[in-house]
Amino acid sequence: MKIELGEWPVSGNGVELGSDVELAIEARGLVKRFDGFTAVDGVDLSVPKGSIFGILGPNGAGKTTTLRILLGIIDPDEGFRRVLGSEQPMQVARRIGYLPEERGLYPAMKAYEAIAFLASLRGVPLKEGRRKGRELLEEHGLGYAADRQIRQMSKGMAQQVQLLGTLVHEPDLVVFDEPFSGLDALNQGKLERMIRALAERGTTVIFSTHVIAHAERLCDRIAIIAGGKVPFAGPVDVARDRLRPQVRLETRQHDGPWRAAIPADARHEGAFWYFTLPETGIEPLLRALIEGDAGILSLSIERAGLHDAFVAIAGEAAARALEESAGEPR
Numbered sequence: 001m002k003i004e005l006g007e008w009p010v011s012g013n014g015v016e017l018g019s020d021v022e023l024a025i026e027a028r029g030l031v032k033r034f035d036g037f038t039a040v041d042g043v044d045l046s047v048p049k050g051s052i053f054g055i056l057g058p059n060g061a062g063k064t065t066t067l068r069i070l071l072g073i074i075d076p077d078e079g080f081r082r083v084l085g086s087e088q089p090m091q092v093a094r095r096i097g098y099l100p101e102e103r104g105l106y107p108a109m110k111a112y113e114a115i116a117f118l119a120s121l122r123g124v125p126l127k128e129g130r131r132k133g134r135e136l137l138e139e140h141g142l143g144y145a146a147d148r149q150i151r152q153m154s155k156g157m158a159q160q161v162q163l164l165g166t167l168v169h170e171p172d173l174v175v176f177d178e179p180f181s182g183l184d185a186l187n188q189g190k191l192e193r194m195i196r197a198l199a200e201r202g203t204t205v206i207f208s209t210h211v212i213a214h215a216e217r218l219c220d221r222i223a224i225i226a227g228g229k230v231p232f233a234g235p236v237d238v239a240r241d242r243l244r245p246q247v248r249l250e251t252r253q254h255d256g257p258w259r260a261a262i263p264a265d266a267r268h269e270g271a272f273w274y275f276t277l278p279e280t281g282i283e284p285l286l287r288a289l290i291e292g293d294a295g296i297l298s299l300s301i302e303r304a305g306l307h308d309a310f311v312a313i314a315g316e317a318a319a320r321a322l323e324e325s326a327g328e329p330r
């Protein structure tokens, strides 16, 4: 989904959607307290239909609690949510696929039966579920393991079976809680492709993660969450644009009147200059460089990465917590 920045008036925690955008999920002012501790503290989310939406934040930020509220597993103490048009998400559960943070299948079940079982919980008759289970396993390169018991599988493989079990009833919305944890790099790549394919056929995907790269690579929109609050929700590029781009300039000449046009706080290393793109843009500087015969050898203007944007938006402490979350085995 290509989003033009101009379409999104900025307000509140980030970027609001035009009124003509159909939303799969809309949440306003969600609050959840546990014994006086506020785990979710006024969360607003708008997830357009067919988009890939990431909830990015460190351990304990409130991701799982938010997802559980959206699914209707728990109710918020305050706030409002509408999921697939319903204010009672459990009523639309058959249109939702959910991979919880705690993975688990019955160890004695065979792979295709485990998928059929999960499908039956979403209203698919067992016989059809078994057929679809075999089909899905085949389609995803796991056909050889269809009759293998879950207990005979590696953790990563069992997780893939569970993932297929969340998709077997062809949901309109899938909710994945930390779907990448526990998967090796190869299977993480496979999952990324699967998520893209789901969105391409119109399924809305929302997932939580503490890995910036997954959010940056995959998502149309993200919500940054820390301490139960969402300081930013909107397109990834808009988050990145919270920081000014960085310029790297290489000149043949080392001195000349053109140097006055380079920002005073620029860092100078050898033939390279590094500085933040001035508010006035690059053109006045380019003019000075050309007229002053500085001899431009190279020039790059780079947008901030999502990591730097996360630091700017959520703060150093949240960014450190995010890094620590990524280091922990899960």
Ligand SMILES: Nc1ncnc2c1ncn2[C@@H]1O[C@H](COP(=O)(O)OP(=O)(O)OP(=O)(O)O)[C@@H](O)[C@H]1O
Pocket: 034, 035, 039, 057, 058, 059, 060, 061, 062, 063, 064, 065, 066, 101
């Ligand atoms: N049922 C509960 N009772 C008490 N505290 C809870 C409960 N569920 C969550 N919390 C607390 O609420 C906070 C947010 O938890 P949550 O699981 O939503 O975070 P998270 O961002 O998903 O982190 P993680 O990735 O570690 O699961 C944490 O401090 C957690 O300990």
